Every structure is written in structure tokens, then in C-alpha cells.
Amino acid sequence: xxxxxTQNRIVFEDVSKFYGDVLGVNRxxxxxxxxxxxxxGPNGSGKTTLMNLMTGLVQPTRGRISVLGIAPDDPERLFRxxxxxxxxxxxxxxxxxxxxxxxxxxLFGYAHSQSSELAMRAIERVSLTDAAGRRIAGxxxxxxxxxxxxxxxxxxxxxxxxxxxxxxLDPLIRAETIALFRALAxxxxxxxxxxxxLHEVDVISDQVILLSNGYVVAxxxxxxxxxxxxxxxxxxxIRCDKPGELASQVFHNDYVVEARIHNDRxxxxxxxxxxDRFYLLLNRIAQNGIEIESVAPADDDVLSVYEYLIGTEESxx
Amino acid sequence: xxxxxxGLWWTQARAVMRLEVKKTLFSRHGLWVYLLxxxxxxxxxxxxxxxxxxxxxxxxxxxxxxFAAIFQLFYLRAAIFFGCVGIFMNLFRGEVLDKSLHYxxxxxxxxxxxxxxxxxxxxxxxSLIFGTSVxxxxxxxxxxxxxxxxxxxxxxxxxxxxxxxxxGVTLLACLGYGAVFLATGVMFRNPVLxxxxxxxxxxxxxxxxxxxxxxxxxxxxxxxCPVLIPGDISLDKGNPxxxxxxxxxxxxxxxxIVSLIAxxxxxxxxxxxxxxxxxxxxxxx
Numbered sequence: 001x002x003x004x005x006t007q008n009r010i011v012f013e014d015v016s017k018f019y020g021d022v023l024g025v026n027r028x029x030x031x032x033x034x035x036x037x038x039x040x041g042p043n044g045s046g047k048t049t050l051m052n053l054m055t056g057l058v059q060p061t062r063g064r065i066s067v068l069g070i071a072p073d074d075p076e077r078l079f080r081x082x083x084x085x086x087x088x089x090x091x092x093x094x095x096x097x098x099x100x101x102x103x104x105x106x107l108f109g110y111a112h113s114q115s116s117e118l119a120m121r122a123i124e125r126v127s128l129t130d131a132a133g134r135r136i137a138g139x140x141x142x143x144x145x146x147x148x149x150x151x152x153x154x155x156x157x158x159x160x161x162x163x164x165x166x167x168x169l170d171p172l173i174r175a176e177t178i179a180l181f182r183a184l185a186x187x188x189x190x191x192x193x194x195x196x197x198l199h200e201v202d203v204i205s206d207q208v209i210l211l212s213n214g215y216v217v218a219x220x221x222x223x224x225x226x227x228x229x230x231x232x233x234x235x236x237x238i239r240c241d242k243p244g245e246l247a248s249q250v251f252h253n254d255y256v257v258e259a260r261i262h263n264d265r266x267x268x269x270x271x272x273x274x275x276d277r278f279y280l281l282l283n284r285i286a287q288n289g290i291e292i293e294s295v296a297p298a299d300d301d302v303l304s305v306y307e308y309l310i311g312t313e314e315s316x317x
Numbered sequence: 318x319x320x321x322x323x324g325l326w327w328t329q330a331r332a333v334m335r336l337e338v339k340k341t342l343f344s345r346h347g348l349w350v351y352l353l354x355x356x357x358x359x360x361x362x363x364x365x366x367x368x369x370x371x372x373x374x375x376x377x378x379x380x381x382x383x384f385a386a387i388f389q390l391f392y393l394r395a396a397i398f399f400g401c402v403g404i405f406m407n408l409f410r411g412e413v414l415d416k417s418l419h420y421x422x423x424x425x426x427x428x429x430x431x432x433x434x435x436x437x438x439x440x441x442x443x444s445l446i447f448g449t450s451v452x453x454x455x456x457x458x459x460x461x462x463x464x465x466x467x468x469x470x471x472x473x474x475x476x477x478x479x480x481x482x483x484x485g486v487t488l489l490a491c492l493g494y495g496a497v498f499l500a501t502g503v504m505f506r507n508p509v510l511x512x513x514x515x516x517x518x519x520x521x522x523x524x525x526x527x528x529x530x531x532x533x534x535x536x537x538x539x540x541x542c543p544v545l546i547p548g549d550i551s552l553d554k555g556n557p558x559x560x561x562x563x564x565x566x567x568x569x570x571x572x573x574i575v576s577l578i579a580x581x582x583x584x585x586x587x588x589x590x591x592x593x594x595x596x597x598x599x600x601x602x
Binding site: 079 | 325328329332333335336340344415416417419420421422423424425426427428594596597598599
């Protein structure tokens, strides 16, 4: 791969990881661009293994990994540019939230004043300033999650790896945290987020990597992934003033598999094998007296794509 | 980045030490180490008080031999040995059990620097605890005598030299056992069996062939102790523990010191090699 591209990407080349006889991930090839990338899959699908591999916490059995051109087995360089908010819910004993972030920064070699300033800035960014002086042992699950997030962003990394970062957050803090992720992505960071809650990542991801049983089953922008799944017809929801008439007009076309009046009777849900021809048809229908309010794909979300690729059972685990 | 940024490494090692020394010295989990370390000082103090109250005359020679026996039979073999198990084994293994080792592994710190920082903090804490205890043991032991006798013994006799030797042996014991248990903690998931094996190996050291005796820590520590203990001379009188104190062909002072330092260097280097390959895998611990 071009070296200039490698310098700006997270690259996995034929990476496998086995824990003894147990498969972690197998034959993974990825090239992750800046923006928000979600690792999606049920528990045990290999999300955390991929994250641990890219941060050097575990080493690949086979293959090569590069994070912005840095090998993960070089922590001295890697963690200057990478922050990792792990899923481990354990902390060094007796520390306050501030000490947790401050001491971490001292390990970088920063002086007291700089560490203190960076720590407070990160803690403020995750809205935990009031609790910074309290011991982490007394924190709620959501506060612990946020102080870990503060630790991972405190040194202004270029790559942020977040393992189930929204776990335990209440709706308000969840919304704030998602906004923070978007702001960080807008600053040009790589954000790698894992989640097994599909609708959660659907709203924030620029691209997704779908995992199942240690294998990457699909990757890319979710709409692009959806378009490549030929065996499942695309679903389109059309809001209009005459749903019955619209359904009858579209149904006789051979590329329309199903046309069903929506439950609220204000639209039609169409399944089609050829989305492009269907949209052309819809244009013609719109010119013939049916007022169409909106047309939106109904199954190009992560949940649907995951169900098509992996199956309903796994996606709902 | 500089090819070898020693200044940064030293700063990072100090940051590790700041965290670790505090954790080792002020942890509730480490209270038993203090009990182990300071129990001889308490026993000597109680004995001195008893002697004073009963008005029994003291014998410096007798007490010096008594101290030598307790130092070799209990302090080196049990107190410092198990104290170092508690301090050094926990530097990494304890963090794996607490699931907190990733805190260090996620920082831009070379693992050998992390190891050095942790080992130095363990060494500092162990030396402080056990070295202080030796000084207190001496104070408690000879405090019973009048000031004239004490001055004579410490300023004109062997007192100060013995104290310095015992403190030195204590520091070398912390270094030797510390390095061995650091390596054990990095190498084994369950260190109980290797610890028990080492304990037995150290205990049977005097009855091993001369070549094998040298593959131990206690052999060199005993060689450096300034006073022979009664066990040496009472073995033929039926003392069942007499063999423990035997050291028929001790190493020279220089050989003993160099050997202990070399052992520590090898054990720490081995730990560094293991640590570079170490993965965070709390699930299987």
C-alpha cells in the first residue's frame, strides 16, 4: 500500500489472532480512513480483539498492523497519537478522577503544570468537573465511563479507540457524548467505536465494519454495504397522499417484489430488486397526480444490514 | 525523537515510581509486610523491657548472637523473603489480578522503562521497610544497656560495623529476592507453587552440593552476615535447625555482592523480555 496512505490510515494486513485454540479474529484486511468507524457485531464477534490488536494490548498471531504508520508494538510512539477507552471497568486503587487522568499524563513525561491543565481540560470536556476530586471507587457506572473517556482524550490523540463507550450513560450524557464524538471527528480524528447496540452506531458512523465470529463480513459506508446485498430486495418507504393508488401502480412491475400500505395508512412500503428503475418509475408516477411527500430507504440501517448478513438471531443478542 | 531519550525515560520512570511507592507503602493490603518486618523489633523491645523490669544483667555477646540467629533464621528467610513476595510479585501480577495493568500499557512508556520504574519503587519501598526495621531492631536490642556500655559497643566495638553490615545484607536481600520475585510474577500466572519451591530451595541450601548452593540468594546473604550464629556450632549437639545456619564454605564479600547484583540484573533483564511480550488478557486470570 502507498506509504502516504498508510501514514493516514489504520491498516490491517491479513491479521489473525488466536487465543490458544480459540479464534479471536481471522484473516482481517482493513484500511480505516479518518472519521467515525464503528465495529459492529454481537458479543464474541471480535470487536475488542481488533481494538486490542490495534493498540498493542495483544499481539497478532499472524499479519501486520499499522496505525498511522506506527506498529502497535511500539507503545512509546503509538500512544502519543492514540487514546484508548477500554471496556475494563477497573482502576488503580484509591485514585480520584483527577489523579487518574493527571497521573496518566505524567507518564507521558509532561510536567506538573501541563499535566494538570490537560487533565482538567479533558475532565471538563466529559462534563465531570464537579466530581473530579472524588474517588473513582464512589463513581457511578456512567461517571467511570466518562473518566475513562477523559483519560483517552486528554493528550489530544489523532486516533481514538472506544470500546462500548456509551455503556452505562444516561440519555442526556449519551447525547452529549455522541456530540463530543462528532466534534472530535470533525477535528479530523480517527474514531473507532465498538458497539453491539446497532441503532446506537447507526446515527454516528461514517463507516462500519461488520464482524461475526472473528471474521469481517462487510465494511464501508452503510448504504454502500446495503446496495451490495443483492439477495435481499431494497425496502423503500414512500409517503404520499394516495397510498392505495401508488401501490397498485407500482406492483405490476417485475422488479417490484412487494408493495404494502404502511400501518399508519399514509405511505407505501415497497420492496424492489432494482432501486434505480424503481426511482425512475416513481418520478413518472409523481408527474401523474400523486403527491409524494418523501421517499426514504427503509432498510439501509446497520440493524437491517446486519440481519441480512449475519441473521436475526445474532443481531439481537 | 532522540535515539535514546534518557531524560524522558528517567522522567517516566519517576512518574511510575511516584504511583508505585505510594501504593506499596500506604496500601492496606500491604499491612502484613509491616507486621512481618517489624515483629523482631517488637520482640526485642519487649525482651529489653522484661530484662529491665526483672533487673537481669545483660550480655552483649549473648544478645549479638541472638540477633544473628533471628536475623538469619527468621528475618532473611521468612520476613524479607515473604515481604518481597508481597511487594515485588504484586508489581505486575497484582495489577493483572486487579485488572488495572492496562493503565500503564496504554501510556507511551517503553515497557522496559515501566519495569525499571516499578522495580526501583519496589526496591525503595522494601529497603525502607526492612532497612528501618533492622535499625529499630538494633535500637531495641541494645537499648537495655547503660549508655556507657552502648557507647563502648557502638563507637569502639563492632556495633556500628555490624549494624552497617546487617543493613547492607538487608538491602542486598531486597535486591536479590525482589528481582527473583519480580521475574516470578511476570512469568507465572499462579505464583504460589514457584514461591513454595523457592522457599524450600532456599531452606535446604546448606545440605545441597557446593555447586548448587551457589544457585541461591541465601548462600550469598549468609556469607555476608557479620556474626556466625549458634546453630553453626550446635549442630553436633543435636539442634535440628542447625543445618539451616550452616555455611561451611562461604563466598568472599566481593563474590557475594557481585553475585547478588548479577542475579538481580539477570532476573530483571529476563522480566523485561517477558514484559515486552506480555498481553492484556485478564479473562484467563
